[in-house]
Amino acid sequence: MQDTGAFKLRGAANKIISLFETDKPDGLITVSSGNHGRAVAYVAKQLGTTATVCITSLVPENKIAGLRMFGANIVIHGDDQNEAEQRAIELATQQGLAFIPPFDDPHVIAGQGTIGLEMLEAQPELETLLIPLSGGGLISGIAIAAKALKPSIRIIGVSTQEGAAMHASLKAGHIVPMEEQVSVADALPGPIQESNAYTFRICQSLVDETIQVSETQIEAAMAYLMRYEKLIVEGAAAVGVAALLGKLSKRDLGPTATVLTGDNINIEKALDTFSRVENNGKY
Numbered sequence: 001m002q003d004t005g006a007f008k009l010r011g012a013a014n015k016i017i018s019l020f021e022t023d024k025p026d027g028l029i030t031v032s033s034g035n036h037g038r039a040v041a042y043v044a045k046q047l048g049t050t051a052t053v054c055i056t057s058l059v060p061e062n063k064i065a066g067l068r069m070f071g072a073n074i075v076i077h078g079d080d081q082n083e084a085e086q087r088a089i090e091l092a093t094q095q096g097l098a099f100i101p102p103f104d105d106p107h108v109i110a111g112q113g114t115i116g117l118e119m120l121e122a123q124p125e126l127e128t129l130l131i132p133l134s135g136g137g138l139i140s141g142i143a144i145a146a147k148a149l150k151p152s153i154r155i156i157g158v159s160t161q162e163g164a165a166m167h168a169s170l171k172a173g174h175i176v177p178m179e180e181q182v183s184v185a186d187a188l189p190g191p192i193q194e195s196n197a198y199t200f201r202i203c204q205s206l207v208d209e210t211i212q213v214s215e216t217q218i219e220a221a222m223a224y225l226m227r228y229e230k231l232i233v234e235g236a237a238a239v240g241v242a243a244l245l246g247k248l249s250k251r252d253l254g255p256t257a258t259v260l261t262g263d264n265i266n267i268e269k270a271l272d273t274f275s276r277v278e279n280n281g282k283y
Ligand SMILES: *Cc1c(COP(=O)(O)O)cnc(C)c1O
Pocket: 006, 008, 034, 035, 036, 102, 103, 132, 133, 134, 135, 136, 137, 138, 139, 187, 188, 234, 236, 237, 261, 262, 263
């Protein structure tokens, strides 16, 4: 329910404001075509500076339109994420732009962590938090904040079945390379860089457990949220509810909360998911 339709505004704003307090950059640049890109563009506009988003030639037109709506300049480069990121880093040096990382950054992590503070402020009795997990900026921030306030709290990361880079890396004990994957939770799959400096280690020490939910379970959770809570969320936001309806339904987790992380889904797609799940008659 934030202006860009996702929590990423918190981390991006905290990072960008910290840069403006020290050495004001000539503009901002990032590589995310999704919620982080929109957040960077939104904050840039508020602060009267520019945002450039480097994307691959594979990013669909509706996502580009979403970025333009928030005033981003778009640079299309290459057809994989690494090439786009290389280009962004080059442009940052050439043009004096500040690169805003999507998750592996202390200010980004701290910004996302404000959600953890708010959750425990609202419900101090919480014992378990189910947090959608991709690169781990969100869960790192929430885990640091929540465990500082309440060391006994249990933090469970929830990922998709495919492309769950952090889940696989935590299991392996080192960063595992991951191909891009398609998921109904399109904000979740994606690689973690070999150069990861923060989120992997924070997850290793503060996340109690990570689990995966299937595509069918995510769709069922999206439909469940529409039917029973009258909420439309994107796939990534529904994974905590998917876990509660499925895998975790029989576990005693005590008072439990999850974060509905975003609502950037097109309405036709949401309604289509709803009718398919309803027709199957199964949550
Ligand atoms: C980015 C994002 C996540 C995951 O956040 P990470 O910090 O990458 O783990 C979850 N849900 C939505 C909607 C997102 O945009």
